[in-house]
Each structure stands twice: as structure tokens, then as C-alpha cells.
Amino acid sequence: MQSNAVLATLQPNYNILSPSRFYSSSASAAATFLPVFYPQRTRFSAPQYLKLDKQVLASASGRYVHEVKSPFKNAAVLSDSYSSEASELADIEWDNLGFGLLPTDYMYMMKCSQGGNFSKGELQRFGNIELNPSAGVLNYGQGLFEGLKAYRKEDGNILLFRPEENALRMRQGAERMCMPAPTVDQFVEAVKETVLANKRWVPPPGKGSLYIRPLLMGSGAVLGLAPAPEYTFLIYVSPVGNYFKEGVAPINLIVEHELHRATPGGTGGVKTIGNYAAVLKAQSAAKAKGYSDVLYLDCVHKKYLEEVSSCNIFVVKGNVISTPAIKGTILPGITRKSIIDVARSQGFQVEERFVPVDELLDADEVFCTGTAVVVSPVGSITYKGKRVPYGVDGFGAVAQQLYSVLTRLQMGLIDDKMNWTVELS
Template identity: 65%
Template sequence: MIKAISSLRKTLVLPLHLHIRTLQTFAKYNAQAASALREERKTPLYQNGDDEYVDLDWDNLGFGLTPADYMYVMKCSKVGEFTQGELSPYGNIQLSPSAGVLNYGQAIYEGTKAYRKENGKLLLFRPDHNALRMKLGAERMLMPSPSVDQFVNAIKQTALANKRWVPPSGKGTLYIRPLLMGSGPILGLGPAPEYTFIVYASPVGNYFKEGMAALNLYVEEEYVRAAPGGAGGVKSITNYAPVLKALSRAKSQGFSDVLYLDSVKKKYLEEASSCNVFVVKGRTISTPATNGTILEGITRKSVMEIASDQGYQVVEKAVHVDEVMDADEVFCTGTAVVVAPVGTITYQDKRVEYKTRDESVCQKLRSVLVGIQTGLIEDNKGWVTNIN
């Protein structure tokens, strides 16, 4: 009996050793394969002169997610100090189900771009202003934030590490998304105990499917984007999901985007779903004042300065919807949309068409802005940062 049991034990144990060895071998080859894939992803797929590019259809870039190779990650300790950040391959992150961002929406983000000059060098546009805006937003959401130097350094590292994903000059840009979130676990309502700052990137073309064609906007009267005392003036993630229903409804009816009105009287223009709005009448350009419900766009601020330099009277004020319907031109601004002409606005049962010709105010301002951003026009304002 003892011999039989011993024999049976050997029979059972041997396959187990073989099974473990097989798993170890599989794990080894799996790791090697993963490493090879990472190395392959780092290897340029083709070269254009002395510069390296990924193999993309640059002429047909939309505004979709095409993750670049690397992202930048920096953690914040419980005492509010950010550790030294580092680059890592773009990929999923781990979060506790009770993370503050998942349960209470404690997060803000920024949007900026890397531009490629005709000589292949990379430029950033006013990244320090993105850093300052994130700092203000973090204060509103009771979060620690990276310093301006930490923020700008993270943007630079992300852009350089993903240089081969920056489209050729005139073909698009590398959109860079800095995200600050409460990643620490928490059950009761309160600020998260820990925070994570992530920067990732994607090559993009025009934000709207219309490309450079004029937009058709719909004035929304049922839903509002933000209310006084809320967080509409910062780039909180909580500002964006609530606009999806109105935006989806408008798009289903053939509109490009929605224009929101104030939450009190519903008679004064605020902004579109993801961009600021400007109204042109003669030599006067008006835009809704930033009173806590409207995001202070960096492109908005830049366009206002360019317009003033060109002799236009730029006014920040409460813009009544009737003024919009009586305007000569309307255009939108934002990091993603740049400067986009509006062709029509529909309000109640009235539809108004606007000037969108090549010599329009919108096109003149866009030409100067893009020229500065891409190095085609000399930057005498200190807006552009060369990073290589």
C-alpha cells in the first residue's frame, strides 16, 4: 500500500513540476515578446529627411485619440508635495474603486499643443499660462497642483519623447493633455488623500468634422452649462459630461455645437460646449466676460490681444443673445478649435447667417495666431517656447 501511494505521489508531483516549468517558460517568452513590442514601438516606422515620423495619414487627421508612445506621471504625497515625475510607456493606470476622482469627480485638466516648424523644431504656445490656470483650478477643487516649472517641464518632456508623433508643419499638431486627479481612496465626501498628475499626447487635426468650414451653432435654452458660484470658470472634469446631452441632441439635428446662455435670465451668451465665443459688429469685437461661469481661454486671451494690436475695440461684457443675432461675424476660440468661423446660429425659430469670407476678421486673427504658434510669424510677445 505504501509503495502504491509513493508511486502515485511521484506520478502526481512530476506533472506539477512540468506544469510550473511550462508556466515559467511561457511567462519568460511573454515578457520577451512584450519587451520586443515596446522596442518595436520605439523604432521609427519611416523617415522624412533627417526627421522621424510614425506612419500616419497626416492629410486626414481628425480630432480622435491616437496615443503617442509616452506619458509623464508624477505623484503627490499626502503632505501635498509632488515627487519627481518620470516618463513611462503610454498605458492603463491602476485606481482604487474608491478613488476621489471616480466617486466625487475631483479632477481638472488642461489642453495645449506642440507645433512643428518647417525646419522640424518643436514649439509650445504659452504653457506657463496653462500651468497657472491649472493652479487656480486646483485651488477651486481643493487640490494640490504642480508648480509652474514642474508643469512646463512635464509638457516639454512629453513633447520631446513623442516627437515622431508631432505632425509635419501644416498637417496638424500634437495635442497634449495634462490631467490632475484625486487618485487616493476615500469613502466620505472630502478631498482625496493622494493625487496623480499625468500628461499624455495624441496627434490631431481639426476639432470639428467641418474642418475649416464654417460652423452651424444652436442656442440652447433648456440646459445650462454653469451657474454663478459653481466651477464653470475652471477646467474641472465635472463641467463636461453635463453638456453631452444637449450637444448630442444638437448634432443629431445637423448642428456643429451648442451655444449656452446664462443660468439666471437665459438671455446672455456664455460659451459653447468646449470653446469661447466672439461677436463682431463693425470694428468692435465683444466676448462674454469671465465672471466665474466662463473659462478664461488662453487662445481667447491671445486673440483679444492680437485684435487690439490690429486696431479693433475689444470689449468683455454681458453679450445679449439679440446682439449675437444682429452681428456681422461670430467666431469661436480654443486650444482644440483654434479660431473657427461661425456660418449660422439658430435661436428659437430664427436662423442667421454670417460673413465667413477669406478677408473676414476671424480669418485675419486666425492667420496671425497660427503664424505665431508655428513660427511663421516672429514672436515679439514671448508667447512661444522652443524646446529642441
């Protein structure tokens, strides 16, 4: 579906924005959440309670330009044409992207009832949503999320990386959490529409990526413990840079042997929201001591590697790359799956098995994988007070090779012989 046709039917939706934002006395605060462009051929009149420093009518183009103080250089410029606006990049500091939320233009939403099927959703202006205090996701944690990325090619087209895999994983997680889920086609089409609607926020080649966050949650009100009566599927996006503050430099991990991320028979193998709140205590303590993140062990034997807080782990010894097997307590990462295939195509032997923590002591390299981190080299791991370093500076040779192949494929710099990318124009 052409994004122009989709967006031509949209109306500004101020109800999804927080009232506190409307009544802010700060011009810069108001400008931050002012819709960035208006797709229909009509002039946009700002609400009276948005206190703007200056308004200039650009008569030649038939649009208003609001000059305000804002962290985004042209955040309050409104265009009367989606196609002309979408062809231009958002005017922000692309070289200084971190991994944090940067509000964009549109989000996607669709709903269904318990036992029903999702119908066609719609794009809405990005902003706050309303939830009943008794919503299933708020009271009982009935929610899932996914994460994937879009990359801009040198020719301006955009590549998605394996979106159907995220759709399948969400459906598997939804079954475990007693939730209906969009079909694979619905999921992928919704991702495409959302990315095209926010095309100007996809970073220039080599400057980062557009992080895509699909959510599935029990939005209906339920007081007793039971599946929610209504569900919402939502997608929002944000341009991002590196996940860890170290960038592509090696990270330093500490092994956690008391607190555990998941248990057999639990939900560690699906991307439910509760899995991530459970790691915050150990992660916060580790960061306070100067570590980048935490590496968890299994909760039964307390000696086998599982995963880092938000990414999978790989151990390299010679030509053999080992990673913990998927046994219900480890998230089946899509980057993990891709790196395994890339490694085998490069001639490495990959073993998915129980990996004892002691193997870290004489490993040649260790690295992590995930949508957010892509491939992140590990510079050291500390276990029971003993620090084990890996390499000297930067990537180990194996991690560097796999990172190069995967990222070049994701960005369209080499032929996609795996048929993993979906191109949007």
C-alpha cells in the first residue's frame, strides 16, 4: 500500500496526547509534541494553548512554519504534502544518536476482543494512549513486545530485517500468554505502514537505524485473574544509535549466581514484558559497580550459561562457536538465529548446547547478539571475584567477521543470498 494514500485519510488526533503537555507553559515543551506535518492540503491551525514564540506564514508553499525553541531543529515545521515531507530527513543530530526514545510522527494501532481476530488497524499520531486502571496488562502483566530495525540504503530505499520472524515469535508468545495475535501478514504490513509513515526518521546510511517496537497487550478491564476481554496491538518507532554506552567497544559483564532471569516451565522463552522487569535489580547493581550488564546462569544447577539481560551469549574457542541451547528459559533471539546461520556459512562449527560457566575461563572470545546490540564484543567477564579478559582492543576476529557480514547484509551493502531483507521505497 502506498504510504501517501494511507496518510491522506488521517486527521490530527490530539486526544492521544497527554493533557499535561497541552497545558505546559514552556514553548519548547509544547513544540516537542506538536505534530510534525499534516498530510492533507489544508493549513494547520495550532491550538490556542500551544504557546509558540513566533508564527510565520509561508505563502508560497501554503503552510505555517512555527519558529520555536526545540531539541529538534525543525520539529514544528508542518507540511501540506506527505510525499515531500517524507522525502526529507528529520533535522536532528544524527551523529549523536544514543539508544533512547525520540518521538516520531505516527504509530499504528489495532484491537480485537478475546476469542476474536484482529481486523484492519490504522495509523495515528504518536502520543499517549488511554488505559483503564484495571487493564490486564497493568494488573497481571498480560503483554508482549518485539523489537526489529529498519535501515536506510545509499539509494534512499529502506530495508527491514526478517520481520516475519518477529511476527512468528509474537504469535508463539501470545499462545503462552493466552492472547490473540495478529497474523504474520497483518504484523508485517503494519510494520511496513508504520516505517513508511515515519520514513524521514530512518537515519542516513551508517548513522544508525529506526528501531521498531511492536506491542501486544491486554488492554481490556479485568478485576479477577483472567485473560483480558480486549487486546491492543500497537507499533511505535524511534531512531537509535548504539545500545551500550561503549558503542562498538567491548563491554564488561559480571556473572550473577544468586538472582535468576527465568525458571523451567516459566515464560523465559517468550518475549513477555515481565521478563525484563525481573532483571532490573541485578542489572542496576552491576552498573553501579561499573559493569555494562549481567550474565545469568541456570537456576537449577547454577553453572550453565543462559543469557545477558537483553541479549544472547556466544563463546568462541578455535573454530567452534558455542551458545546455550533453547530449552524454554532462553529467548530464541532472531539475531542469534541469524548469526548461527552466518557463522556456519563462513565455515565455523556452531554448537547449541549446555555451556558450563567454566568454559569462559579459557575462551578465545565472547560476544553477545540481539536486535538492539546487533553483535557486541565482550571485553571481560567477572565471576566470583575473578576477572577474565578477552582480546586487547575492539572486536575479536570472529565477532568482527560475523558483525561485518550481518550488518552489511542488513544495510544492503552485499547481496542478500539468505532472503532475509524486505525492501521498502
